[in-house]
Amino acid sequence: KGGKLLTGGERKGSVVAPAVLTDVERTMRIVCFEAFAPVISVIPYNTIEEAIDIVNDSEYGLQAGLFTKDINIAFKAIKGIKVGGIMINDTSLYRADMMPYGGVKNSGIGREGPRYAIEEMTDLKTVVINL
Structure with missing residues (x-):
């Protein structure tokens, strides 16, 4: 509510075209909650520190994507x-099965990926036998 759909959002069957939203405020639901949909909210900022504050002003923290030519900004x-x-220089959707995947804050606990899945499905038991 309140943002402007710049492009996208059309639905064809079960596929939704990626949507770009502008004129959004950082308190809007589309910005504050995890949208498991192909959507991006464009929020202007003046410094990288301000952008980081905007991103961190959320109770969620699954993944982020940043496009920059400046390695110092990246770090x-x-x-x-x-x-x-x-x-x-990629979207937050990037994922490879062999890399750990998971969030912080209210975006879940633990990690996914082969090693992490095995750990999640394993119960360790310590056994000491004195003979």
Whole structure:
């Protein structure tokens, strides 16, 4: 509510075209909650520190994507953004099965991926036998 659909959002069968929203406020539901949909909210900022504050002003933290040509900005974002994974020059949807995947804050606990899945499905038991 309140944002402007710049492009996308059309539905054809079970496929929804990626949507770009502008004129959104950081308190709007589309910005504050995890949208498991192909949507991006464009929020202007003046400094990378301000952008990091905007991202971190959420109770969620699954993944983030950042596009930049400046490696120093990339490392500031990596250090400052509180998410489970950050993709530099790619979208937050990037995932490879062999890499750990998961969030922080209210975006879940633990990680997915082969090693992490095995750990989640394993109960360790310590046994000591004195003979």
